Amino acid sequence: MYKKIxxxxxxxxLSIEIEKVAKQADGAVLVHYGETVVLVTAVxxxxxxxxxxxxxxxxxxxxxxxxxxxIPGGFFKRExxxxxxxxxxxxxxxxxxxxxxxxxxxxETQVVATVLSADQQNDPSILGIIGASAALQISAIxxxxxxxxxxxxxxDGNVIxxxxxxxxxxxxxxxxxxxxxxxxxxxxxxxxxxxxxVVLEAIFSGxxxxxxILDLQDELKESCGKAKRAYTPVKEGGSLGEEVRxxxxxxxKDAFRIAHKxxxxxxxxxIFQEALxxxxxxxGEFTSGVRRACEDAEREIIRSPIFQxxxxxxxxxxxxxxxxxxxxxxxxxxxxxxxxxxxxxQVMAVTTFGTSEDEKKxxxxxLGKDLYKTFMLHYNFPxxxxxxxxxxxxxxxxxxxxxxxxxxxxxxxxxxAEEFPYTIRLxxxxxxxxxxxxxxxxxxxxLSLMDAGVPIKASVAGIAMGLMKGADExxxxxxxxxxxxxxxxxxxxxxxxxxxxxxxxxxxKTPGLSRSIMEQALNQAHDARLAILDVMAKTLDSPRxxxxxxxxxxxxxxxxxDRIRDVVGPLGKNIRSIIEKTGCKIDIEDTGAVKxxxxxxxxxxxxxxxxxxxxxxxxxxxxxxGKVKKIMDFGAFVEIxxxxxxxxxxxxxxxxxxxxxxxxxxxxxxxxxxVLEIDGNGKIRLxxxxxxxxxxESRPQGHERDKRRNAx
Numbered sequence: 071m072y073k074k075i076x077x078x079x080x081x082x083x084l085s086i087e088i089e090k091v092a093k094q095a096d097g098a099v100l101v102h103y104g105e106t107v108v109l110v111t112a113v114x115x116x117x118x119x120x121x122x123x124x125x126x127x128x129x130x131x132x133x134x135x136x137x138x139x140x141i142p143g144g145f146f147k148r149e150x151x152x153x154x155x156x157x158x159x160x161x162x163x164x165x166x167x168x169x170x171x172x173x174x175x176x177x178e179t180q181v182v183a184t185v186l187s188a189d190q191q192n193d194p195s196i197l198g199i200i201g202a203s204a205a206l207q208i209s210a211i212x213x214x215x216x217x218x219x220x221x222x223x224x225x226d227g228n229v230i231x232x233x234x235x236x237x238x239x240x241x242x243x244x245x246x247x248x249x250x251x252x253x254x255x256x257x258x259x260x261x262x263x264x265x266x267x268v269v270l271e272a273i274f275s276g277x278x279x280x281x282x283i284l285d286l287q288d289e290l291k292e293s294c295g296k297a298k299r300a301y302t303p304v305k306e307g308g309s310l311g312e313e314v315r316x317x318x319x320x321x322x323k324d325a326f327r328i329a330h331k332x333x334x335x336x337x338x339x340x341i342f343q344e345a346l347x348x349x350x351x352x353x354g355e356f357t358s359g360v361r362r363a364c365e366d367a368e369r370e371i372i373r374s375p376i377f378q379x380x381x382x383x384x385x386x387x388x389x390x391x392x393x394x395x396x397x398x399x400x401x402x403x404x405x406x407x408x409x410x411x412x413x414x415x416q417v418m419a420v421t422t423f424g425t426s427e428d429e430k431k432x433x434x435x436x437l438g439k440d441l442y443k444t445f446m447l448h449y450n451f452p453x454x455x456x457x458x459x460x461x462x463x464x465x466x467x468x469x470x471x472x473x474x475x476x477x478x479x480x481x482x483x484x485x486x487a488e489e490f491p492y493t494i495r496l497x498x499x500x501x502x503x504x505x506x507x508x509x510x511x512x513x514x515x516x517l518s519l520m521d522a523g524v525p526i527k528a529s530v531a532g533i534a535m536g537l538m539k540g541a542d543e544x545x546x547x548x549x550x551x552x553x554x555x556x557x558x559x560x561x562x563x564x565x566x567x568x569x570x571x572x573x574x575x576x577x578x579k580t581p582g583l584s585r586s587i588m589e590q591a592l593n594q595a596h597d598a599r600l601a602i603l604d605v606m607a608k609t610l611d612s613p614r615x616x617x618x619x620x621x622x623x624x625x626x627x628x629x630x631x632d633r634i635r636d637v638v639g640p641l642g643k644n645i646r647s648i649i650e651k652t653g654c655k656i657d658i659e660d661t662g663a664v665k666x667x668x669x670x671x672x673x674x675x676x677x678x679x680x681x682x683x684x685x686x687x688x689x690x691x692x693x694x695x696g697k698v699k700k701i702m703d704f705g706a707f708v709e710i711x712x713x714x715x716x717x718x719x720x721x722x723x724x725x726x727x728x729x730x731x732x733x734x735x736x737x738x739x740x741x742x743x744x745v746l747e748i749d750g751n752g753k754i755r756l757x758x759x760x761x762x763x764x765x766x767e768s769r770p771q772g773h774e775r776d777k778r779r780n781a782x
Contacts, residue, residue, distance in 0.1 A: 097209030105189035110201030114179040131159035137188040159195040166248035174303025191234040210299040218283035222276040247276040253582025260573035314363035396609035398521040406522020410514030414504035419514035421522040424493040449473030472508035479565035479573035505551040506534030531602040532565030564595040622667040629685040631662040636713040716754030
């Protein structure tokens with residue numbers, strides 16, 4: 071049965087339609103907001119995935135270029151591999167809805183959000199979050215929703231709900247928030263060094279704004295929702311599970327006393343094998359049951375000391391940070407490098423400078439035009455960093471997400487293009503990982519930028535916070551390790567300067583977070599950030615004054631925009647010749663700004679001379695050696711500069727009277743001439759006679775000429 075519901079939301083109409091399209095999906099909705107339209111579908115297999123030990127959810131967010139009236143670039147002219155924005159939007163939807171599926175539901179489930187129309191003002195990813203929840207709500211797929219998403223900005227100190235693209239241009243904060251009836255479920259975003267109080271207020275202003283959309287979905291479910299499909303939850307193992315836990319618990323407690331992660335993991339694997347042998351089963355279901363029992367025992371071992379002894383499994387207090395060490399300049403041929411180690415997490419960050427030729431072109435559906443990025447952060451997570459073996463493939467969704475988070479954290483402190491006209495690529499190589507390599511990337515990346523000589527405005531550090539919720543207690547943990555992340559209830563990453571936040575990302579596994587818990591987590595993260603910044607400052611407290619000797623120097627000179635064609639030459643002949651001769655990279659902007667880059671100062675000077683030679687303009691009174699290009703009855707045209715001709719009148723060819731120009735000159739002759747006049751149309755009058763006689767025969771200009779006429 072077709073149904074459409076709508077509601078005014080932040081000054082625009084949000085509408086949700088069902089039973090109009092994609093009717094063979096378990097759930098399908100069309101979400102409209104302004105002139106942005108997103109189709110979201112949800113489908114789940116009828117049978118559970120065999121021997122699955124995690125919920126097999128796949129979320130795809132797809133932006134069709136026709137939505138903005140564009141044709142894709144590239145050879146194939148069709149949408150290809152997902153863009154970074156599509157990957158990030160898929161993760162935003164996934165992170166919000168994943169905790170709301172019931173425990174034990176292991177049927178493969180897919181949510182697809184397709185952007186059909188984009189008005190370039192309203193963010194379609196927000197509609198993807200709302201649509202995913204709505205499609206699951208009305209479907210027969212077990213789902214404990216509803217969930218809603220909202221974008222929050224801040225302009226002139228005022229919080230704005232669902233800011234338009236134009237409003238975001240002047241916003242100092244951009245957050246995407248997902249929430250349900252219990253509280254905030256997911257936060258992603260950043261700001262231009264914004265303090266914790268402002269961020270907290272923005273988050274809960276956004277949460278308050280999304281609650282009416284929860285009501286809208288409940289109304290939709292009540293009138294059109296299908297009965298939820300029955301499913302068989304994962305077997306807990308019954309008495310066998312209790313026996314396994316009883317056997318492995320004391321062994322695992324001893325294992326967790328092993329300080330080194332890989333040795334500890336190897337011992338835990340031995341314990342798992344001992345349990346399999348002891349309880350005598352090898353089939354897939356039995357193995358999965360034993361594995362779940364071991365996981366339950368690990369969870370209890372990690373969580374119980376927190377509430378019983380007020381300490382963590384590794385002996386740290388709730389706010390303690392693992393030992394940190396920093397090193398810079400360790401790679402001699404790179405433009406900047408840093409090694410940041412925190413406990414068993416280690417990142418090598420490497421900075422490389424390029425020119426405008428190295429900018430990254432990004433097709434933006436939201437803006438309806440291409441963007442050019444001058445700062446790129448790429449995060450690599452090789453398998454050896456966690457002691458594993460696997461194929462090296464294209465960056466995973468996780469790698470893309472972590473890279474963008476770290477990039478967002480560092481962007482607000484970078485200098486403007488006018489201050490520092492370089493394209494910057496920062497690569498994070500994760501060498502070891504046991505807790506928050508993305509925040510280690512922020513710290514190591516900041517040190518690498520300073521080592522390279524980038525004049526950043528302030529140092530940036532990041533920290534990952536965790537949460538353990540007991541029956542009546544809550545523990546917020548600073549600098550969580552991998553096991554605490556896996557068995558905890560929250561992963562909250564916060565990055566920023568000493569003055570405020572530049573990026574944050576939060577996911578929860580519990581129904582939702584209250585304001586008081588989030589406030590405590592933000593304040594505890596602030597203290598940790600200051601402590602890390604102090605350690606970083608002992609290694610390098612400010613950017614280096616000089617760039618690496620291997621880094622390109624960029625010099626900008628200004629030429630007359632009308633002379634750009636002369637520098638470029640026919641079919642680019644002149645500019646290619648200069649590049650080949652000097653080895654410099656040269657970029658010419660429409661304004662006449664010419665950027666010349668090379669590690670060699672001598673090469674830059676040579677390129678400057680050649681560019682100026684091509685773009686040089688004639689000046690009255692100057693003497694030039696030129697070549698005769700054309701002879702007329704009344705004089706000769708002489709090229710005094712590349713592409714610049716002037717006329718030597720027949721009366722200005724010699725001391726004596728000349729009857730025919732060809733008596734004195736022929737085409738191809740080189741002669742010295744003096745510029746007598748450049749008129750308002752750019753025509754140049756030259757003289758050879760003035761040099762032969764030593765007389766100044768330039769024509770008086772402007773009011774000086776008028777004075778002389780009046781004197782006569």
